[in-house]
Amino acid sequence: MSDLPATMTAIEITEPGGPEVLKPTTRPVPAAGDGEVLVKVSFAGVNRPDCLQRAGGYPPPPGASDIPGLEIAGEVVAVGPGVTRWKVGDPVCALVAGGGYAEYCTAPADTCSPPPRGYGLAEAAALPENYYTVWTNVFERGRLQKGETILIHGGSSGIGTTAIQLAHAFGARVFATAGSADKVKVCEELGAVRGINYRDEDFVEVMKEAGGADVILDMVGGPYIQRNLDCLKLEGRLVQIAFLQPPVVDKFNFLKVMTQRLTITGSTLRPRTVAQKAAIARQLEDKVWPLLEAGTVKPLIHSTFPLADAAGAHALMESSQHIGKILLQV
Known part of the structure; x- marks a missing residue:
């Protein structure tokens, strides 16, 4: 022009x-x-x-x-x-x-x-950024299916609020972590069956009581990596999309990946x-x-x-x- x-x-x-x-x-x-x-x-x-x-x-x-x-x-x-x-x-x-x-x-x-x-x-x-990211990671790499359980970290973020809604819309059972009571409430209003305030609850214990997760969407990393594996069901999938904490951890027990046939994946866009x-x-x-x-x-x-x-x-x-x-x- x-x-x-x-x-x-x-x-x-x-x-x-x-x-x-x-x-x-x-x-x-x-x-x-x-x-x-x-x-x-x-x-x-x-x-x-x-x-x-x-x-x-x-x-x-x-x-x-x-x-x-x-x-x-x-x-x-x-x-x-x-x-x-x-x-x-x-x-x-x-x-x-x-x-x-x-x-x-x-x-x-x-x-x-x-x-x-x-x-x-x-x-x-x-x-664009949120929906591209969630679609490719939750539904393509994570292979989330109707009736499965997903744990979404950072549930009140742009990515988190998108992932909660899409997972719920496609028939998954959604859990989400967030850092305040208000944020937990928003996660549940968007479709999570349970919001988890990570400041005063252990998400590993909550997920074990709920029967475990088929898919976990994580953007935290660091000590969450091992804890995420402890939440997964048999043949569960951990999808890593970012790191608010270091991507390198000193101690990592790979045995559970083998015995539970877990998949660790992730991507950048x-x-x-x-x-x-x-x-x-x-x-x-x-x-x-x-x-x-x-x-x-x-x-x-x-x-x-x-x-x-x-x-x-x-x-x-x-x-x-x-x-x-x-x-x-x-």
């Missing part, structure tokens, strides 16, 4: 460090390349990988923007060569490998989806190919978008910050005081 500005406001990481290193800057508006669209961003999601990147622990993959931000929603303002599904003016939400904290962001056309019917762009921006992410997007549009449109599941948005206050959004994220999703409004 000839009327696009030459420059835009974006948030850059001035140096590795705390939230205060996130500063507004002026950057050239990117151009849509082959198979890409250029999106005028209305909202961008804030995720823990953004915080990890800001701290210097999660560099962008080769070719990706150094600007943080892994999910966006907005309006297509230009299409690159080879793009047939989208046209200028279309609303989209998209998973991106970086660049979301900006007024404009390019996205692979194949990882874009239309917002579910009835959804505004704020709600749409809260979908950002380095996957566009084709792999596109396949996930189509599955979500087919199997999950109808649930969103029917109101069976929904994103929980805790708060929205202006783009210029990305530092405030990161500070809230790292405080763990939020329930659900944090967004930037551009």
Whole structure:
């Protein structure tokens, strides 16, 4: 489009460090390349990988923007060569490998989806990172089936609230850990049969009394790794998606993995190919978008910050005081 500005406001990481290193800057508006669209961003999601990147622990993959931000929603303002599904003016939400904290962001056309019917762009921006992550890890890698039991750690996070709702919607029996009575209550309102306050309850004992878990979704790591194995049923699956505590543990008893025929798996999303992410997007549009449109599941948005206050959004994220999703409004 000839009327696009030459420059835009974006948030850059001035140096590795705390939230205060996130500063507004002026950057050239990117151009849509082959198979890409250029999106005028209305909202961008804030995720823990953004915080990890800001701290210097999660560099962008080769070719990706150094600007943080892994999910966006907005309006297509230009299409690159080879793009047939989208046209200028279309609303989209998209998973991106970086660049979301900006007024404009390019996205692979194949990882874009239309917002579910009835959804505004704020709600749409809260979908890609969480729903891609939960779908691939809980239902593909974790192979969760109707009637099985799942334990979800971090139940009040964006990932956790998504996982609780989807697991419940697909007929699983859901348990979830959280760090306060209010957060436990939210987990149960979303579909968990039992919320577990990890500050004053032992989730291992609770799960043993409940008969154990078929699947555990964990983003904590550290001492949770062995404790998670102690919760699993015969042929249970531990799915690791992040580490709030160290990924390396000194003592690990592998015998239970063998005797109980357990599976330990996990994944990261950002380095996957566009084709792999596109396949996930189509599955979500087919199997999950109808649930969103029917109101069976929904994103929980805790708060929205202006783009210029990305530092405030990161500070809230790292405080763990939020329930659900944090967004930037551009």
